[in-house]
Amino acid sequence: MRARAEIDLGALRANVRALRARAPRAQLMAVVKADAYGHGMLPCARAALEAGADWLGTATPQEALALRAAGIRTRLLCWLWTPGGPWREAIEADIDVSVGGMWALDEVLDAARASGRTARIQLKADTGLGRGGCQPADWPELVGAAVAAEAEGLADVTGIWSHFACADEPGHPSIAAQRDRFDEAIAYAEKAGLSPEVRHIANSPAVLTLPEAQYDLIRPGVALYGISPVPQLGTAADFGLRPVMTLSARLGLVKHVPAGHGVSYGHHYVTPAETTLGLVPLGYADGVPRHASNKGPVLIGGRLRRVAGRIAMDQFVVDLEGDELLPGAEAVLFGPGDRGEPTAEDWARAADTIAYEIVTRIGSRVDRVYVNEGLGEMRDWVSSNPSDGQQSGRSRPDRQQPNRR
Known part of the structure; x- marks a missing residue:
């Protein structure tokens, strides 16, 4: 995906x-x-x-x-x-x-x-x-x-x-x-x-x-969805809740660029040294807030990184700081935080909004993959149009089953 x-x-x-x-x-x-x-x-x-x-x-x-x-x-x-x-x-x-x-x-x-x-x-x-x-x-x-x-x-x-x-x-x-x-x-x-x-x-x-x-x-x-409505008082975990959504993508490109290279529209980020850039194929058309440009946190290759430059309609760039990653490497925008990934609240702070908006705005181009769907079992469900309540959650038996956790 x-x-x-x-x-x-x-x-x-x-x-x-x-x-x-x-x-x-x-x-x-x-x-x-x-x-x-x-x-x-x-x-x-x-x-x-x-x-x-x-x-x-x-x-x-x-x-x-x-x-x-x-x-x-x-x-x-x-x-x-x-x-x-x-x-x-x-x-x-x-x-x-x-x-x-x-x-x-x-x-x-x-x-x-x-x-x-x-x-x-x-x-x-x-x-x-x-x-x-x-x-x-x-x-x-x-x-x-x-x-x-x-x-x-x-x-x-x-x-x-x-x-x-x-x-x-x-x-x-x-x-x-x-x-x-x-x-x-x-x-x-x-x-x-x-x-x-x-x-x-x-x-x-x-x-x-x-x-x-x-x-x-x-x-x-x-x-219900594991987001604290009062983050100033405590995290979801502090209230005994667990975030339900994890948003991730696969790097579409990794490339070497020289120092002084402008990145994305307006060149609001310029590489301070020779480096590697990773292209994340998500943008504001998918619900990634443009206001988080140059600030949004992403976990890639086991390290927490930031969006480099403006978030575009379909994609954004991350400065990998010379790390040699391959196209297809996972970029986790937010999740429960278990692996050190950001949370929806982290993105809310970066975009000067609330975590409600971060999860709600994730658009229909992003496949929803349901795990732990059944009591005592795990199945993989994908919605062909998650913004349509009548279609959301249709079974896709042809998809690979997720690993048991």
């Missing part, structure tokens, strides 16, 4: 179990939006369920419907809706849908009438994030309409939920304020006659740092 993103589903299952242990009295929703943060939605969803996840969570209805089309029947919440969305299809597929305003409630109730089925809805309260969800001033109207919809048999309010703005900054004053507003929203809804199955607000950083915010359900996202 030119490049591969190895996805360790055994690590993902272990992460699910570790996160469940932090909230033993709460249900766990495995968030698999954005193609499971770039890891492949279907294989990761199945692995999370094998490890004991109670719910799955997606952003778009297309993601949720793809899970249903793949035969996954577990409880499933979808929250990123726009007017005219496939409400009826979601209702008929037994998907819980988020409602954060009257327009959404009106549309989902119209779809319930058309389908002749009761819609499962979860009311989202804006407790301070200022993004999705219903503002406190509008909460009484939304709750009242939901109560009426339940009485009419059009809806079943299965949950009340919200989302933290600053859970990744422990001690931030907004955290306590949001919890207070969330408690008020729940109390108002219950007094009005609603009896939600689940109340939830805890995302990955809250799961790790705010046990008082667990309520009935936790919603880990990036933590």
Whole structure:
């Protein structure tokens, strides 16, 4: 392979179990939006369920419907809706849908009438994030309409939920304020006659740092994939998690160049001495951030090296400092760190971003190779289009099996 993103589903299952242990009295929703943060939605969803996840969570209805089309029947919440969305299809597929305003409630109730089925809805309260969800001033109207919809048999309010703005900054004053507003929203809804199955607000950083915010359900996202959402407090290993993705490529070229040789666009790197250069066939079209030019770390030939010059669309260069490596040598951009390779957090620092973005942006030109796919066995799965949740995780029996570890 030119490049591969190895996805360790055994690590993902272990992460699910570790996160469940932090909230033993709460249900766990495995968030698999954005193609499971770039890891492949279907294989990761199945692995999370094998490890004991109670719910799955997606952003778009297309993601949720793809899970249903793949035969996954577990409880499933979808929250990123726009007017005219496939409400009826979601209702008929037994998907819980988020409602954060009257327009959404009106549309989902119209779809319930058309389908002749009761819609499962979860009311989202804006407790301070200022993004999705219903503002406190509008909460009484939304709750009242939901109560009426339940009485009419059009809806079943299965949950009340919200989302933290600053859970990744422990001690931030907004955290306590949001919890207070969330408690008020729940109390108002219950007094009005609603009896939600689940109340939830805890995302990955809250799961790790705010046990008082667990309520009935936790919603880990990036933590499932072994990335610390609070790197200032600890690494993934510090929280008992293991990174799931390892991104690597094979050198496409190794060549000798003299001192003073410009490297890549703009010549932002010039060789300080006679040296060898290695060409890594990955670029920003594959999700390698251009902002990490001259900084991104790579493990090649047992040594940690840096990107030399600008990262281009399809490739970048590393100064091998005279080492005589052969084309085909492995270049590991990030992984768990066991072999001294960089982590996604190292690339996040180099690109001045967060590790969430590093893994999520890895594109469809990079084959996903799944290891530890089965319980007690290891199989090699490759997605022909890992950005498409309906295709991700198709078996490729013609591929060589990975070595057992």
